[in-house]
Amino acid sequence: MLATLEIKGRAPKTGYARDQFGPAWSDVDHNGCDTRNDILKRDLTDTTFKSGTHDCVVLTGTLADPYTGGNIAFQRGQKRRKPYRLIMW
Structure with missing residues (x-):
């Protein structure tokens, strides 16, 4: 089924600007x-x-990943080769 899907190129830039959203x-x-x-x-x-910062700026911590059961280390400002975000809810 996936083989039947058409593969398209990269979408055009739409003029998104983060600062327009506050x-x-x-x-x-x-x-x-x-x-x-x-x-x-x-x-x-x-x-x-x-x-x-009155404990308002988190520098490091560990997330217990509910999907894998593993732990994910968080470090503020850490550069990563691959995009990665903590899912927060």
Whole structure:
């Protein structure tokens, strides 16, 4: 079945600009931490935080991956060769 699908080239750029959608992460619950760090703090274990941020900037931690049963190490600002995102819910 997959062999019958037509393979198309890369889609054209559409003029997407991230800044048209507002700030990337906001502090929706007004606790002083942005939503990204709230979720990282909630879902990671063995977390370390940037000093002077009132534990609002997560530097490292470990995610218990619910899909594989393994652990995924998180490190803020870590460069990766392949795109990778933590799935947060």
